Amino acid sequence: MRKIFIKSLIELNKKKNIYLLINDLGFNVVEPFQKKFPKKMYNAGVSEQNMMGMSAGIASEKNHVFAYSIGNFSTFRCAEQIRNDIDYHNLPVTIVSVGSGLGYGNLGYTHHALQDFALMRSFHNILILSPGNNSEVHGALKYIIKNPQPSYLRLDKDENKSEFRNSSAIKPGKIYKIFNGDKKKIILTTGSVQNIAKKLNKNKYSIYSLPIWGKKTKKKTLNELKKYDKIITIEDHFNDAGFGSWVRECFSNTKYKNTIINKYIDQKVINHVGSKSYLMKKFGPKG
Amino acid sequence: MKQKDLRLLKNIRINILKLSNKAKSSHIGSSLSIVEILYVLYFKILKKKDRFILSKGHAALSLYCTLFEKKILNKKELYSFGHNGTKLMAHVSHKVKGVEFSTGSLGHGLPVAVGKALFFKSKNLNNKVYVLISDGELNEGSTWESLLFACHHSLDNLIIILDNNKIQSMGPVNNIIKLEPIKKKIQAFGASVFKCNGHKIDKIIKIFNIKNKNKPKFIIADTIKGKGVSFMESNNLWHYKNPDDRQLVKAIKEIKIKYA
Incomplete structure (x- = not known):
């Protein structure tokens, strides 16, 4: 990228x-x-x-x-x-x-x-x-x-193979559709894990990306996500204080009881020799 | 020294003492060592287009008292120092009128000043950037990182003043991390180095006015921590302590005699 x-x-x-x-x-x-x-x-x-x-x-x-x-x-x-x-x-x-x-x-x-x-x-x-x-x-x-x-x-370090469309500005806190599937159950990604999401998507959930987020966008993202019964987050980061836990925080102290499942990199000290694809296979998010 | 200079230097010192007593705040020694440097900057040197960063942010009180004499802060604002719910905290804050940048953690001011100087230079603007650092701050790697960069890029619009009071938090600088020979070290990095008595305003002005080309100017201002109050001078206790009412009376009496 x-x-x-x-x-x-x-x-x-x-x-x-x-x-x-x-x-x-x-x-x-x-x-x-x-x-x-x-x-x-x-x-x-x-x-x-x-x-x-x-x-x-x-x-x-x-x-x-x-x-x-x-x-x-x-x-x-x-x-x-x-x-x-x-x-x-x-x-x-x-x-x-x-x-x-x-x-x-x-x-x-x-x-x-x-x-x-x-x-x-x-x-x-x-x-x-x-x-x-x-x-x-x-x-x-x-x-x-x-x-x-x-x-x-x-x-991402690697050049992304996705087709480049001269896109309009992305809005903070807004989710963008990557794959049209189930209307109530979604996979939510941030960063370059969209291909992993597609591979893991055996149940044909819709896939969305959240490219801009942070402390100030929690309310906006909650509004975007509250209508989904089930949200599976995927990230190339540890779970602790990562993206998935941020999504959970969006729902904290609210009345919503949506099911949230987080998929992330294994919370281990990764000191193996390995290419990105090798390490992702070994430690990355799994189905 | 002119009568006006003496009067303002006296007022600044008395306010530092009074506010330290009132707010029970520390770092009085560090505040007293830079009174003349700040006075010269604000009353003789700084132009509107110039920038000044107090990198040794723990001497905030000295800057606030100078800004008061400069009529940038009013008495009510100055005397809110240290009160709950106000803006004048014990480390300098950009939320206060006239303050360019918040500091408090050492080693931050010089890199920010270098960024500003680099910007002005890249635009061929003649704004100058002044930054006042402490000797303890020379323990910080980031200070040396930015000095390397400033010299490499010939930032002659950058003026660094070192408050060389020779005492840091836990004791004499040279017992903690030996800094000497400071002049040789800084010269070897590539700056133009000058040395002066940091309490003689004519000497400070003279060095500020020396023109230097293609190199940042680095002024080693030899100062005395706690300057002006006999029982505070070069005594590390006053890095932490504030004067009680009896000590305050004694200190103010001394200042009034010295700066009469």
């Missing part, structure tokens, strides 16, 4: 106040942006804390900053800069993380992003953008560029 991200970022940078910061990552991905906007892209070097602090500084001067890195680096390494400098000041920085879930399978534990939702969804202002296909990447970017705010864009 990295290439569609950069392509869309260049295309949508109409106001030209978008800055892209990287921390010495993004080889063979970010160069087209740098070529087009040479004074708008900076390599912070291997220093995530500084990159996030600088992003806040640039954003505080009425710019929208995209801070790009691999999932674990742009989140946990600089969590306090995100909390204090970006989220507390409510600054338009979009933290971009590449390699959602087990995307960097072979690179091992240090490069897996299996707890990032837990961290990012705990912040007050951060909106989570978790697109599941190329059109959703474009649509999510369209929304966030039009409505700059603290946000977390979580991308």
Whole structure:
């Protein structure tokens, strides 16, 4: 999804106040942006804390900053800069993380992003953008560029094979249909687990994607979901404080008694050698 | 020193003492060590288009008292310091008028200042960015990360002031994590380094006015923690303690004599 991200970022940078910061990552991905906007892209070097602090500084001067890195680096390494400098000041920085879930399978534990939702969804202002296909990447970017705010864009490392339609902006908290099936029972995904959902869908439930969500969209999502009797969530993240548990929170303290089932990555320390497909088969969501 | 300078420096210090006593707040030593630096910035140096970040956010009281003398905060606002339900907390907050950025966790201010300076430079704007850091803050890796970046990008619109009061939370800086030789270290990173007495306003002004090209300016301001009150000076106890009523009277009396 990295290439569609950069392509869309260049295309949508109409106001030209978008800055892209990287921390010495993004080889063979970010160069087209740098070529087009040479004074708008900076390599912070291997220093995530500084990159996030600088992003806040640039954003505080009425710019929208995209801070790009691999999932674990742009989140946990600089969590306090995100909390204090970006989220507390409510600054338009979009933290971009590449390699959602087990995307960097072979690179091992240090490069897996299996707890990032837990961290990012705990912040007050951060909106989570978790697109599941190329059109959703474009649509999510369209929304966030039009409505700059603290946000977390979580991308799959692999290029998505889905057909790209020049999509309209995706709305926060709204679910989008991927497969038309059962009217009352659905599978709900976020991020690039749509193919897994299709494979596991033996009972022909409808499949929906929720590409933009977060603390502020719970009410909106509840309204979207309350009409379904059964909701199965699928994610490439641990269950604790992940997407499925967020969906459960949407229903907490309400009168609704919908059945919710969460499918997620096994909550184990994954330190096996393995490609993404191998690790997903072994530890990923199952039927 | 001119009469007006003396009067304002006296007022700032007295308000710091009174508010620390009233709110039972800590960090009085750190607040007293930067009075002259903040005074020079706000009354002699900063232009409207410039930015200032107090990275050592625990010295918020000093900034609030300066903003009061600058008439950015009124007396009612200043004297709400530390009261439940108000905005003037003990670490500097951007929710308060005149404050550029909230800090409190060390090592955050310089990266943010570098981001601002980078933006102004990328747009060929001549705004300057000033940031005041503490010596304890030089323990933070993020401070050095951003200094590397600022020097690499020749951010000569960035002015870093180090409040070199030589005492951090648990004791003397050089007993905890040795920082010296600070000047050589910063020079080796690529900044233009200047040293001055951080309590002499003419010396501070002189260094602020030196033109530097292609390098960030780094000012080591030698200061005394608790400056102005004999029993607080260089005494780590006043990183935590606040003066009781008797100590307050004694401290104010000393300040009134020194800044008469």
